[in-house]
Amino acid sequence: MSNRSAMPTRIVAGTAHPALAAAVAAALGVRPVPCDVERFPDGELRPTVHGVQGGDVYVVQPTGPAVNDHLVELLLLLDACRRGGAEIVTAVVPYFGYARQDRRDRAGQAVGARVALDALASAGADRLVVVEPHAVALEAMCPVPVEMLTAVPILADELADLTPETAVLVAPDLGAVKPAEHYARLLRRPVAVVRKTRVSGERVHAEELVGDVEGRPAVIVDDMISTGGTIEAAVRVLLDHGASPDITVAAAHGPLVPAARDRLGRLPIRCLLVTDTLPVGEARAARLRVRSVGPLIADAIGRLHNGQSLDTLLVRG
Incomplete structure (x- = not known):
């Protein structure tokens, strides 16, 4: 060659x-x-x-x-x-x-x-x-x-400006623990983990939380947001454990199927941060911020x- x-x-x-x-x-x-x-x-x-x-x-x-x-x-x-x-x-x-x-x-x-x-x-x-x-x-x-x-450093750079130092990084399932730890190293913030069971393609049951979020803003980090089911389940667990109703969500990918718009719109999410690995129309989700890869x-x-x-x-x- x-x-x-x-x-x-x-x-x-x-x-x-x-x-x-x-x-x-x-x-x-x-x-x-x-x-x-x-x-x-x-x-x-x-x-x-x-x-x-x-x-x-x-x-x-x-x-x-x-x-x-x-x-x-x-x-x-x-x-x-x-x-x-x-x-x-x-x-x-x-x-x-x-x-x-x-x-x-x-x-x-x-x-x-x-x-x-x-x-x-x-x-x-x-x-x-x-x-x-x-x-x-x-x-x-x-x-x-x-x-x-x-894409973690790109998103972490944005999160450093968007969220307070008291925020807790949250892995919404066990599969997101390693990325959450990467964010934690870059942002120097603690990590909490939600343990979940997926019931179907859209339904998720969150079972427990490992970590302390009481009175603190939470930043849920995942690789993608598709139906929003995982995020919804994690938010409900965080609120049940006393997290501040001031939640930020960050993910590399935002397929955001139509059902996700209504589901996420009902939750106390102040900001939804994704990258442009996929086209994301401005009208697809309120409070949406996009960083380019x-x-x-x-x-x-x-x-x-x-x-x-x-x-x-x-x-x-």
Whole structure:
């Protein structure tokens, strides 16, 4: 393989989040290459990508709602880049749909994360870049290298200004403990943990709280907010344990399905902080603040292109 740093850097923007792709390209001092995605009446897609021959190509396409359409489009874009003569093709998937399906809960289920990862590799991806994946097990499942970028420092920087020093960081379930500890190291604040049981896709039962929140503002930190069920259950436990009704919620990803708007709107949440791994319309949630991961992704791409370490940008397992 030729010297990567000598190749031209090319950014391909899928239709899932062209604004983020443009921000990444701008931070790198380049423009996205011309790309057309033709849509047929029956729903089929046919992308055409120009100007990638001999390039170090990065296809930016989160696979958020509509997950399946955006995933198939990403697969076709990867194939188009490979057939267009790209030297190296990296799939940049800021929000990776199917990440929550990293194992079977019962016999007869598919492992959706593994299927999606295999498909990306088969379509032509040499490497995958994701932001705060729901499951760090993705790295072990994927047939090509995976770079898992952390958005915690970006959000922690905002939380330092938004919340008082007396605030307690709250992991809304056991899966969020390690990210919460990362926030705690950066913000120098204590951590509390809610133990929950998921009843269904939207219903969550919170069982107990470990940690002291009485009379203190709480900052709930998680990797994503989808239905809002986990956040709702955590808020109710916090209030039951005497937390101040002045709660902040921070998450890397904000899919925010329609039901989440009403659910979160009923809760004493003063601020909902997310990043732009997915498009987030201003009207989708009141009290919403958005920080961009564009510079983070651009930094990662620059380091990959120049053969530099990404260690300081990665999720800690």
